[in-house]
Amino acid sequence: MKKFTVSAFFKYLILVIGAVIAILPILVVFIGSFKSNNEFLTSGVLSLPKHLDFSNYKTAFVNGQMLVGFKNTAIIFVISMAGKLLLGSAFAYAINRFDFKLKKPIMSLFMVAMLIPAITSQVATFQLINSMGLFNKIWSVIILNLGTDVVSIYIFMQYLNEIPVSLDESAFLDGANYFQIFGKIILPNLKAPMVTILIISGVQIYNDFYNPFLYMPDPSLKVISTALFAFKGPYGTNWPVILAGVVIVILPILIVFLALQKYIYNGVVGSVK
């Protein structure tokens, strides 16, 4: 029995160390964000604030233009997600249910595209976006979100195999056309992959830094990432305000994570299969 307790001790010790390493860097950010500038300079990073000072949050939110960031991120999120879900499901429906000449070449095009790391082709994509007149327009990021999305198409395809073809056939015999079959039979059965894609792509869009940074430098087009990145200059030494900005960005993700934990795990695992 003694051996068991020793191994259990080490098991929990490792877990505690892992948890501390994962939490501590974030925890000190929360602590620091409530300190006044004066208290921040005179106290250690681990000492708790004497009283909760919310003024940093106000400064970060108002002067840091985070409201603009949330607004633009929300616009990009809604349009990109609607596009992804609609285009992805329709595409997967057509590929999964019908045979046509170009089916094989189209599939190979998507397979090969998975290999291209998006960040490497930015050099040429920039020229393309520029020549389309989309530079410094919110559409640049939205269209790139739609145009380089292969993963959601794959997720839809996996699930379509599980919807019995007999459902389509009986609807067809009842006189439904392909659009009606898609709208009334296929789409309602694709709720599970839609949740997966919403989570995977949603987190991706919320966290996207590079595309907005490169294609939308206009201050009125700040998204949440670029708004936070802009703290680097003016608040360079004002840590409490930066920390408050970080917390403002983290908080929505934390809330979503706590509420949808199970779906998030399934989504992340499902997306790599």
Added chain:
Amino acid sequence: MVLFTVIPVILLLVFSYYPLVKMIQYSLTDWDGFSPSSNFVGLKNYKTVFTNPTYFSVFRTSLYYFIATFFQLGFALLFATLLSFKVKFANFWKGVLFFPYLLNGVAIGFIFLYFYKQQGTLDTVMNFFGLHNQIKLWLGDRSINNISLAFTSVWRYTGFNFLIFLGAIQSINPEVYEAAEMDGANRWNQFKYIIIPGIKEILFLNIILGVSGSLSVFDIPYIMTSGSNGTNTFVIQTIDTAFKYNKLGLASAMAIILLLIVIVVTVIQRVATRERSAN
């Protein structure tokens, strides 16, 4: 029905393939990105990348991230194994370990700038353990800064690998463990003879992803050190060459080289996986 596929195919051709073709074309010229004209220079740009140390040395930085990948996978495997057996508060540990993966890259950049700054979190912890003479300028000192950045990357991505491994381990039939336990196999034997063979494929896949991942590191060093003091990565160098120094031809050549490496690594992985499953 072809109608349903037209828009995705057009988007794919325009935003994935057209830039690729253009990039190959640019890489053979000395174009600066805005002049109306440019000259054909053949393979000169490719030669520059491989011979000029300014461009080639950045591959050295990738090595830090590549080695870090193995630590990352090791930690992920350790935690996944621990949590695949009966543990108290399993959901709490799982959530805490996974959460960093969901965080915004810019936020992580600031979190770790704060972590590594003088009198910051790391220094405080080291003082607490009486290690104050080991304190360094974590992001300034060239002997340690890439390790600091690579650790940030490990912190960020371990949770992802952990979750994937945990899923793979949990999909192993529990009867196999029961049978092993009845035969007197201890935890280490179970790990070695059941878990490792059971997740071999996914482990291998994650190592390969680590190779391409370590070559395409961008946001953490860009946000934290802007690639200064020897922390420049291949992608930061490529982006700077294109948009800061306006050498679009050269930058295209760099991007093509990176792409070729990633494709070669992926093909090796695909072939190896196929051969294994054929055996």
